[in-house]
Amino acid sequence: MRAPSEYEDVGRFLAWAARPKETPARNEELHRLVRRYYEDSDFAAAVDGVFAGAGLDVSVDERDGIIATARTHSPLRLTVADVSKRAPQAHRALLGAVILAVARTVYPDPAMIDDPDRIAVFTTQSVVDTLDRVAQSLAENSADDSDIDDDLIEAWRRWSDLSPARPNARRRSTGDRPGIVVRVCKILVEAGFLTAKGDADGGVWAARPRFRYAVGALCDDSELFRLVNGLAGGSGNASEEDTA
Structure with missing residues (x-):
């Protein structure tokens, strides 16, 4: 099976950030993405860049998963x-x-x-x-x-x-x-x-x-x-x- 590309995984990372109830312990793919973020510095930099461009701050935690918060100017901000x-x-x-x-x-x-x-x-x-x-x-x-x-x-x-x-x-x-x-x-x-x-x-x-x-x-x-x-x-x- 072909390994996911960096671009595909960045997209998956963003998709999982939109599922706030999910945690790495409950989903194998989310666990893989969180682990990759910690272990692959190039991937982490790509994720950080995409989130920053969307006006999002991202925090990644092995227990809590992906937590994104929108900045004031972000079009994704929920008011x-x-x-x-x-x-x-x-x-x-x-x-x-x-x-x-x-x-x-x-x-x-x-x-x-x-x-x-x-x-x-x-x-x-x-x-x-x-x-x-x-x-x-x-x-x-x-x-x-x-x-x-x-x-x-x-x-x-x-x-x-x-x-x-x-x-x-x-x-x-x-x-x-x-x-x-x-x-x-x-x-x-x-x-x-x-x-x-x-x-x-x-x-x-x-x-x-x-x-x-x-x-x-x-x-x-x-x-x-x-x-x-x-x-x-x-x-x-x-x-x-x-x-x-």
């Missing part, structure tokens, strides 16, 4: 607008805030983003609590002479307008706060960033390693994560570490 385009109009302003709150809950200390061995487990309710604290903080600081952006205040007002969870509700509604958090977490599961672990406290979720890379990229090119981190500070127990 919050892309994620929210199917959401009801009233919810679109909230989805970005919920994603940031998930990041804040998973990484309450920014130094945790640099820890490759940390696997954080969190609940839907912990994200709701984070957003509630942010909304309350903004409400307390939104006086007429405040320098907080009006659009930002309006976004958090939309969160406050959502109803809390209905007691003993068997089905989660996107019309309440836990419901919209679950909706966002399911989107992140489908994208390969989270894993669903259970139903306690509205849902239990584990952050996958590629979520750490994505949050790192977010911190590099956005002030929003820093803003949420500051407003929701002082809640060091918002996230749990999975020691299993």
Whole structure:
């Protein structure tokens, strides 16, 4: 059998980067490509060049596989607008805030983003609590002479307008706060960033390693994560570490 050429394998490498749920342990070809990236410097340079040309940063790990994150200018970048385009109009302003709150809950200390061995487990309710604290903080600081952006205040007002969870509700509604958090977490599961672990406290979720890379990229090119981190500070127990 003819061995794959370098060009073919670069294409396969890019294709596997678009399958965020796959790992080398689960697929022989992906394992081969990751091994080649580590062992063949010319191949690694070719991969890095193609990804850089597409506006992508690539991280290759023997355990986690190929993790690509798009730079701000990349045409392959997935924006919050892309994620929210199917959401009801009233919810679109909230989805970005919920994603940031998930990041804040998973990484309450920014130094945790640099820890490759940390696997954080969190609940839907912990994200709701984070957003509630942010909304309350903004409400307390939104006086007429405040320098907080009006659009930002309006976004958090939309969160406050959502109803809390209905007691003993068997089905989660996107019309309440836990419901919209679950909706966002399911989107992140489908994208390969989270894993669903259970139903306690509205849902239990584990952050996958590629979520750490994505949050790192977010911190590099956005002030929003820093803003949420500051407003929701002082809640060091918002996230749990999975020691299993």
